[in-house]
Amino acid sequence: MESSNTVVSPDNEVIERSAGEPAVFSTLYDRHATAVFRYAAQRLGDHAADDVMSETFLVAFERRAAYDATVVDARPWLLGIATRLIRKHARLEATAWKGMSADLAAQIAPDLIDQASARIDAERLTRRLGKALRRLSDADRDTLLLYAWGDLDYASIAAAMQVPIGTVRSRLNRARHQLRRAAGIETIEQETNHGRADAAAQHA
Template sequence: MSTDNELIVRSHVDPAVFATLYDRHASAVYRYLAQRLGDHAADDVMSETFLVAFERRGAYDPQVLDARPWLLGIATRLMRKHARLEAVAWKGMAAHMAAQVAPDLIERAGARMDAERLTRRLTSALRKLSDADRDTLLLYAWGHLDYAAIAAATDVPIGTVRSRLNRARRVLRRAADTDTLEQETDHGRTDVAPQHA
């Protein structure tokens, strides 16, 4: 089985090979986009993502085996063109996100906060995040990328990814009224240094 970088290199000679890359990653790109934009807009942006990727395949770094961060980075940039659609989708997205997150947060926040109030607060907090912080958080949460892959997708240093995720988590914890001084876990980091007592 060919790696993504091999497929992209081969597609310069045989463009039809690029279809294998589409088959391999289309569902992951679609899921990420659908969670942010809704199904209809996700179809359009996913198609545009692979069209842009095909047109720019000459700029792909052939040393990078996995093309998913590159594809999700293209999708994220294209999504900014569809920001108006994303704003319309926020209401439904926030309800969906709250349904996934709310039970744990509500339990920790206590009986004084109900699910509807938490949804409004999380929605408001997500809207207030900068585009860069929100994209980084959602690439992590919905794109299932680790820190290094997010750095590649957004073309920033890994330290910037850490800062953005830390800032976004603090904002969401505050919005959920669970802002504590507890230690952060490694959250998927692959470069965690051993902890000393």
């Protein structure tokens, strides 16, 4: 834990220092463990999230020499590791979708909740979104959930998943399109606009 009287080093400097002082790496845990746990818990539940969080920091410690020292914030890197570890728990995650709360669904697609609420109750909409999430490809689902639950912007998701930012945009657009279909929003809009589907970007 860093003293309030000392200058706080950014994540990249902490990682560089940990090459010679391994104990310093614990600073990253202090800073980011809560965010990693929360993201994993939303996808898998609390029990499995503990394991994912612990393994994330073990993997990060082992791979710290390969960290890009020009990147100040290590959170995207850590959430990227957590995302890959979560893929080992596909069955558990599929079960979690069935019990997903309306609150979590609203975080994934707040605009869909608003648009569909007049025609479908929250419980049914949440079930539909859960099924749609299960049908997404791993890459599209991971990208969507890093945005919705990991609270990362496009550039940070690109860093976490080690892909170009254009790929992130494409995956998010594809995932949102499938969620809109599951919620029945596209049908509503096509009827309203006489066949012209809404092509506007939903998020900057």
